Amino acid sequence: MENTVNLAAWVVWGGFALALVFGFVASKTNFCTMGAISDVVNMEHWGRMRMWLLAITVAIAGTSLLQYFGQIDVAKSVYQRPTLSWLSLLVGGALFGVGMTLAGGCANKNLLRVGGGSIRSFVVLTFLAISAYMALKGLFAQWRASVLDPVSIDLSRFGFKTQSLSDLLAGASGLPAKTALLVVAGVVTLALLGFIFKDKRFRGNLAQVLGAVVLGAIIVLGWYLSGHIGFGENPDTLEMTYFGTNTRTIESFSFVAPTAYSLELMMLWTDKSLRVTFGIATALGVVLGSLAWALYSKTFRLEGFASIADLRNQIIGATLMGFGGVTAMGCTVGQGLTGISTLALGSLLALGGIIAGSVATLKWQNRD
Template sequence: MVQMIITGLLCGALLGFVMQRGRFCLTGGFRDMYLTKDNRMFYALLIAIAVQSVGVYTLVALEVIQISTGTLPLFAIILGSFIFGIGIVLAGGCATGTWYRAGEGLIGSWIALAGYILMSTIMKTGPLSPLNQKIQQPQLPTNSMADTLGINVWFLIALLLAVVGWIIYKEVTKPKVVIPTLKPKKTGLAHILFEKRWHPFLTALLVGLIAILAWPLSSATGRIAGLGITTPSANILQYLTTGDLAFINWGVFLVLGILVGSFVAAKASNEFRFRMPDVKTGLTSFTGGNLMGFGASLAGGCSIGNGLVMTALMTWQGWIALIFMILGTWTAVYFVFIRGRKEKKSKATVQTSITTA
């Protein structure tokens, strides 16, 4: 238990610290791909996936860990991931992003987190558990992309590395845009850690390394998995309502560690402050959190569990989920940002016409 607490909190704190300082938000990344045609955060995700993929399969080859990709509940993954993508826009952050933004003092993220944990619990062991299981029942026998294609998994990893290498080359050779910055208030390591803006690609490298570290640390406690957010989040409420210690595992301390690490980073960089949303925003955040919990439970993972971990394992589940998360995000962005703004502008024009008539 002591090992579980220490290593889980440590890994989670590292992840929360890095994500907070690097602003590693996949919700913003998916949204910006559609709104501003800015793909940098998506590219950063691909880097983190590639780093973790190399690390995990190296650990497998060295027999440090064992993995199983399981079967493929295709319909549940498509439906759940699409709903999850809608939810993260309404919640203002994905599952991990909600945890680390809660550590910054954002009350809206706490509200979204409450909805996320509540619905995840309801879907896994509550009244909606039968529905969850029924939708997940139709399953294809093979989830591994390498097994389906009849090739060694390292060929797929090599292809991903080639794509990532090309992306990095294209990005670093772009003309540099000089952005004026204020004179640093800190010096040395303190300036780098708590003041200097982190490059998304550096953040992605660190996230990938932490994701690798999670595998042996988690496996050492009997939990054969890497980073995961949805089930551990539900485990917290499951334990609090039942008192069953079986719900306490390495993943629980991982998500609590994210909160701690983010808080430390935010306080040290003077970015922590309590921010209370208005009623409408609070209700939207809670609704988004519920959609996140519903969708992630159906799909068998969130933007981290599917979008980062299962993609790195080269599974159909991970890459299909990632595609439909992005499509869900874009759908919500269209109705919330684009169509919503058009309707507001149209109403304002009509009101002005009436006033001047």
């Protein structure tokens, strides 16, 4: 039992430490997916978008190498399940994209802003957590489970064990699984690097380049922490299992469901079955990492709502993000970095929905 507790503690405290760095670096470099999309749509400026894409590239390369050398098994993650709930991923992603644009930032950005003193973002995260919890276990969950999730494709019927692009290639071409993984990861990585670094201005922005590398590497370390260090024998069942995560399987960074679990833990603190998990620890760590940067750079300041209309948009956006993030199984970090790093087809659909929802909302806001 003591070894089990130690494994869970390693995962939780390790996740917290990684999140401190994530929050500090993301705040310092102004890392923001919604901001990156807005820059492209409104100003045709690709600097922050290239930073996001570089973080994705590093995450894909690192995660694929861990998988190739047998250090982790991302096939056990929620992203790799052979059931492709394509409607949930697209609808959830689109709603999240709309919501984050109305709220002026995704879950990660609002965690960063809370660390910088934003009361507005604290309200956003509260409503996001309530909505996400309702989508996990409440009113929204029934509608999601009965209407959206059943519209799916069971890839196992076609002989595929997962929805990984590498697994799909291996099944279609007959290549060995590890070879297919190297091929897909290599092609995607090289293609992204070519696009990212063809821009001279981005190549010269050392802060964005290093920041993206660090953030992408943290996603990889999150996989290793929960999927290797936190993988051990359950003393009750004598089966190998993953400790310290809400999903009871391998995880890396994601911020929508963890905000809901954080709210649940605070409301039901005396429930001994609830514990601080990897996801909860990372959400808290991002806030404190951002706070550290705000204090260091002397940018900490309290920020409220600009108007009633601003409050309305923030609440609507937060509610859409909570439901959409759970339905799409992740946010701009949960799917946009962590899910994508597994090369899951569903993560591509979710990310496409997020981008489409955000772009459509930005264009609607700028229609005049």
